[in-house]
Amino acid sequence: MAIRSGLLSKVSAVALAVTATAPAIAQSNLPLAQNDTPTATDGTAPQDRPAQAAVLPTTDAATAQEVEPNDAATSQDIIVTGTSIRGISAVGSATTAISRDQLAISGRSTAVDLLRELPQVQGLGFDDTPRVAQNAGGNIQRGSTVNLRGLGSNATLLLIDGRRIAPTGNVFSFTEANQIPVSAIERIEVIADGASAIYGSDAVAGVVNYITRKRYDGVEASARGTSAGGYEQWGASLFVGTTWKGGGIIVAYDHDERGEMLAGESIYLRQDLSRFGGLDNRIRTNQATSGLYGNIIVPRTTNNPLFPTAGRFDYYGVPATANGTGITAANLLLNQPNLLDVADYTTFLPRAVRNQVYAHLEQDLTDWLTFTAFGFYNRRDSQLHSLAQSALRTIPSTSPLYIPGIPGVTPGTPLTVSFSLARDIGGAGLTKIYDVQYQGSAALKASLGGWSAEAMVNLSRNRNCANCIPAFNNNVDPVALQAALNNGTYNPFSPNPASQSVLASILPSAFDRNRSTLDQYALRMDGPLFALPGGDVKAAVGAEYLRYSQWRSAIGVRATSDVPLAQANRNIKAAYAELFVPLVGGDMDVPLVRRLLLDAAVRAEDYSDAGSTVNPKIGITWDVVEGLSLRGAWGTSFRAPNLIENNPAFFSRVALATITNLSGDAAIGLTNTATNQTNVVSVTGSNADLIPETATNYSFGADFRPTFLPGLRASVTYYNIDYKDQIIGLQGFQASFLANATNRALYSAYIVPAIQPSTCVNGNRATYNPAYLAALARPTVASVDESNFCSARAVTYVQNVNASSVRQDGIDISASYQFATGAHNFTIGGTFTKILSNKTQIVSTGPVIDGRDLINYPVSARGRGNITWNTGPLTVSPAVNYVGPYSNNLPIAVNGLVQPISRVRSWTTFDLTVAFDFNKLDSAAWAKGLNLALNIRNITDKDPPVVLSSNGNANAGTLYAIDTQNANPYGAVATLQITKSF
Numbered sequence: 018m019a020i021r022s023g024l025l026s027k028v029s030a031v032a033l034a035v036t037a038t039a040p041a042i043a044q045s046n047l048p049l050a051q052n053d054t055p056t057a058t059d060g061t062a063p064q065d066r067p068a069q070a071a072v073l074p075t076t077d078a079a080t081a082q083e084v085e086p087n088d089a090a091t092s093q094d095i096i097v098t099g100t101s102i103r104g105i106s107a108v109g110s111a112t113t114a115i116s117r118d119q120l121a122i123s124g125r126s127t128a129v130d131l132l133r134e135l136p137q138v139q140g141l142g143f144d145d146t147p148r149v150a151q152n153a154g155g156n157i158q159r160g161s162t163v164n165l166r167g168l169g170s171n172a173t174l175l176l177i178d179g180r181r182i183a184p185t186g187n188v189f190s191f192t193e194a195n196q197i198p199v200s201a202i203e204r205i206e207v208i209a210d211g212a213s214a215i216y217g218s219d220a221v222a223g224v225v226n227y228i229t230r231k232r233y234d235g236v237e238a239s240a241r242g243t244s245a246g247g248y249e250q251w252g253a254s255l256f257v258g259t260t261w262k263g264g265g266i267i268v269a270y271d272h273d274e275r276g277e278m279l280a281g282e283s284i285y286l287r288q289d290l291s292r293f294g295g296l297d298n299r300i301r302t303n304q305a306t307s308g309l310y311g312n313i314i315v316p317r318t319t320n321n322p323l324f325p326t327a328g329r330f331d332y333y334g335v336p337a338t339a340n341g342t343g344i345t346a347a348n349l350l351l352n353q354p355n356l357l358d359v360a361d362y363t364t365f366l367p368r369a370v371r372n373q374v375y376a377h378l379e380q381d382l383t384d385w386l387t388f389t390a391f392g393f394y395n396r397r398d399s400q401l402h403s404l405a406q407s408a409l410r411t412i413p414s415t416s417p418l419y420i421p422g423i424p425g426v427t428p429g430t431p432l433t434v435s436f437s438l439a440r441d442i443g444g445a446g447l448t449k450i451y452d453v454q455y456q457g458s459a460a461l462k463a464s465l466g467g468w469s470a471e472a473m474v475n476l477s478r479n480r481n482c483a484n485c486i487p488a489f490n491n492n493v494d495p496v497a498l499q500a501a502l503n504n505g506t507y508n509p510f511s512p513n514p515a516s517q518s519v520l521a522s523i524l525p526s527a528f529d530r531n532r533s534t535l536d537q538y539a540l541r542m543d544g545p546l547f548a549l550p551g552g553d554v555k556a557a558v559g560a561e562y563l564r565y566s567q568w569r570s571a572i573g574v575r576a577t578s579d580v581p582l583a584q585a586n587r588n589i590k591a592a593y594a595e596l597f598v599p600l601v602g603g604d605m606d607v608p609l610v611r612r613l614l615l616d617a618a619v620r621a622e623d624y625s626d627a628g629s630t631v632n633p634k635i636g637i638t639w640d641v642v643e644g645l646s647l648r649g650a651w652g653t654s655f656r657a658p659n660l661i662e663n664n665p666a667f668f669s670r671v672a673l674a675t676i677t678n679l680s681g682d683a684a685i686g687l688t689n690t691a692t693n694q695t696n697v698v699s700v701t702g703s704n705a706d707l708i709p710e711t712a713t714n715y716s717f718g719a720d721f722r723p724t725f726l727p728g729l730r731a732s733v734t735y736y737n738i739d740y741k742d743q744i745i746g747l748q749g750f751q752a753s754f755l756a757n758a759t760n761r762a763l764y765s766a767y768i769v770p771a772i773q774p775s776t777c778v779n780g781n782r783a784t785y786n787p788a789y790l791a792a793l794a795r796p797t798v799a800s801v802d803e804s805n806f807c808s809a810r811a812v813t814y815v816q817n818v819n820a821s822s823v824r825q826d827g828i829d830i831s832a833s834y835q836f837a838t839g840a841h842n843f844t845i846g847g848t849f850t851k852i853l854s855n856k857t858q859i860v861s862t863g864p865v866i867d868g869r870d871l872i873n874y875p876v877s878a879r880g881r882g883n884i885t886w887n888t889g890p891l892t893v894s895p896a897v898n899y900v901g902p903y904s905n906n907l908p909i910a911v912n913g914l915v916q917p918i919s920r921v922r923s924w925t926t927f928d929l930t931v932a933f934d935f936n937k938l939d940s941a942a943w944a945k946g947l948n949l950a951l952n953i954r955n956i957t958d959k960d961p962p963v964v965l966s967s968n969g970n971a972n973a974g975t976l977y978a979i980d981t982q983n984a985n986p987y988g989a990v991a992t993l994q995i996t997k998s999f
Contacts, residue, residue: 101557108616109636109650124952124992136850136879139167155188158483165222167875183477183535198271211654211714214634233258246988247278263381277368280360283986285979302689308355310335311436328689341511362445364401402445405438417505436509446491468544475537551602567660583666593620611640649717669702680761728835747815777807847882870903890937946998
């Protein structure tokens with residue numbers, strides 16, 4: 018079991034939070050309801066809405082009924098995701114809504130935490146942990162994304178009130194999903210369906226739209242505390258609003274701090290996984306996480322019998338009694354290596370401090386013209402630690418550090434040494450990260466008879482330093498280090514740190530600073546055209562101009578100035594139209610057709626660098642009888658390559674990597690026969706030849722709300738996505754390039770066998786196999802470490818390519834039932850997603866596989882259900898989360914034997930929310946507006962499934978005993994929150 022504090026101590030350690038909310042928080046932790054959006058406008062203060070304790074929102078977005086405004090706002094103020102026409106909801110496509118009440122009671126510090134409870138959201142996206150699949154290994158700044166359907170984070174479009182957000186990133190570009198305070202969000206709408214006809218690029222798998230609060234009178238102040246296995250977290254927020262005739266303003270602020278979790282705090286994340294039947298990854302052939310005194314590594318003719326993972330290498334440990342000088346071969350300890358576990362020095366979850374501010378202003382200028390504006394500022398400062406490793410270095414015979422007479426070392430040949438610099442930096446090296454996002458948007462809205470018009474300006478900026486390393490930390494200059502070994506000024510055999518002058522040359526500061534901008538200008542008009550017997554035909558037309566820019570500044574391991582390493586710009590011109598036609602209305606008395614609605618949209622876009630595209634969408638909703646609706650939608654979507662993906666100046670690298678090799682290819686062979694591993698030279702990065710991705714989406718489904726059972730709601734949706742020319746960074750698949758003979762053939766276009774000659778000398782390119790010269794001629798943003806190039810046996814080209822295609826279909830099911838017995842109110846509900854097939858073709862010439870229920874692919878069965886009981890001031894809501902089983906088809910090799918493909922068991926965890934609303938009591942004035950909520954995730958502290966996979970880069974030490982894409986090592990996570998209103 019992972020190292021965790023007991024559940025009672027978790028709860029007692031959680032700081033109480035005081036939140037001031039004018040109305041009481043809703044009395045239930047409602048299930049994440051599909052096909053529901055609230056009838057109230059997004060800007061309505063809660064006190065202006067009828068109380069709906071333990072009641073799901075009432076407007077069904079899937080049936081596209083026209084939204085009825087309440088007294089607080091007009092229908093043109095309503096924002097509904099998936100349509101450009103105000104006053105209606107999306108036709109044909111299912112919509113999932115997370116209400117303000119659900120956010121408030123959840124105890125989550127970010128909206129992403131709650132979104133990831135949706136079964137449609139797969140765990141393959143970016144996270145602030147070091148994941149490796151779908152390019153997440155390039156998430157150096159530890160950002161977070163939402164990944165609908167498991168089709169990639171960039172296939173899900175994130176919006177705030179329908180506005181785009183400038184991307185972040187350095188190696189990969191993506192939209193950070195944690196941008197505004199949770200207290201500023203009125204609801205979150207999710208459409209897991211293609212929406213490029215409405216929004217343009219990126220809406221392939223769907224759209225997540227944060228709808229913000231607009232008008233409010235009062236003050237909210239909150240604080241929360243969280244305790245989990247490995248980290249603690251606390252936060253506080255303030256929400257203030259006031260209204261006046263014709264206008265209002267709200268301001269929200271949130272501060273959150275989370276402690277650091279080292280990988281060593283969980284047994285699942287350590288290098289030595291022998292307790293699980295895995296490998297002791299502290300030694301991997303001639304690669305090792307050496308301890309204080311270092312090791313000398315010598316080749317041997319047979320496998321090492323004491324250390325199977327060492328393969329054909331012996332380790333000579335430097336004795337602890339050595340003082341760094343006068344060491345002889347007789348002093349060395351054969352196969353008694355100095356080792357440490359990198360997990361004790363490496364951050365799994367970074368320490369993070371986040372500050373967010375959001376403001377919204379609305380003012381009626383006349384009875385027909387309204388000015389609105391919003392802005393936010395979001396800054397996240399993170400820090401993480403890692404072990405400063407030497408990689409492999411050599412000590413030439415001319416160095417004063419040279420030790421002659423070691424068995425197996427030809428006299429006069431260089432010694433191969435492995436050591437850690439932890440002694441020099443006092444343990445683990447520090448990396449600092451900051452990510453700053455700020456955005457402002459303003460609009461003029463005009464009511465022109467029955468029509469509305471809007472002119473909008475949206476300016477978004479991001480700046481980040483994804484890899485800021487202070488001097489004397491873990492930024493190792495391999496050239497300077499080798500020079501210090503050559504002249505003896507750095508002694509890896511001494512227990513004493515090197516001098517500051519030597520360390521200043523070996524461990525310089527470094528940074529990787531990035532900036533991106535988005536300027537969005539839009540004009541839109543919508544309103545009724547003419548009347549039909551079924552209702553008004555409505556239309557929307559609009560045009561947009563967008564300008565993106567990206568900037569990166571980093572100079573190898575010695576980043577000393579902000580001279581741009583790369584710059585790029587993009588301009589986009591877009592025009593769109595949408596038509597809503599009520600073919601049959603409720604007053605027409607057509608048998609079996611209460612309503613028949615049609616919506617058609619089209620959007621054309623012209624890119625300055627990626628060509629042009631036109632994308633249509635058609636949706637139909639058919640209300641058969643009262644309580645039964647059928648719907649369907651069809652459309653095309655696309656995603657243009659972003660400015661980092663298609664520009665090698667931003668990211669390209671040549672480096673040595675170690676991968677599992679079970680292919681049997683004699684032309685490549687093995688570097689280590691004991692562990693079946695091969696060293697390859699990896700060429701990664703951007704690609705100027707990329708083209709836009711394209712997709713065709715269709716879905717159909719039914720919504721059931723029987724009149725004979727008023728509290729029941731049920732929905733089922735079948736969806737189908739045909740996703741072509743998907744851009745993938747093949748580095749995410751490199752670990753499996755040689756995993757078997759099938760993969761060797763599949764990736765043959767990207768693999769060049771190239772065994773180095775026996776005369777190879779590390780660092781002397783004239784002695785290399787010529788295949789490596791072609792790789793080294795490519796651009797690289799960092800210095801190439803060639804200290805072990807002679808061990809390479811192949812070149813792998815793993816840049817971004819339009820290599821993949823996916824055809825996925827599945828079923829989403831949602832149901833809830835509400836009923837009351839006396840003073841007791843109950844809600845039973847749940848959502849479930851089943852992927853029926855995920856036909857995947859990794860490369861265009863390869864076979865089509867069913868890419869589901871395999872490691873690094875979507876898990877086909879995911880679900881969440883809960884029961885909510887409310888009586889008076891008390892609400893209790895237990896919930897269950899289910900992640901289905903899947904196959905580990907990338908097993909490890911133990912003692913040279915490949916383990917069989919194994920089945921990863923399903924993971925079922927239970928949550929509990931308990932809330933108490935003091936407003937329901939006849940209590941003192943101080944208790945008015947006071948609410949208390951306790952939320953515990955994984956309340957039974959259930960261990961995650963053990964997964965021993967060869968997935969990942971062994972050199973990075975990220976071979977865990979857990980698949981962090983589908984489980985986590987935190988155990989029970991308890992959050993306690995109190996709310997109070999003024």
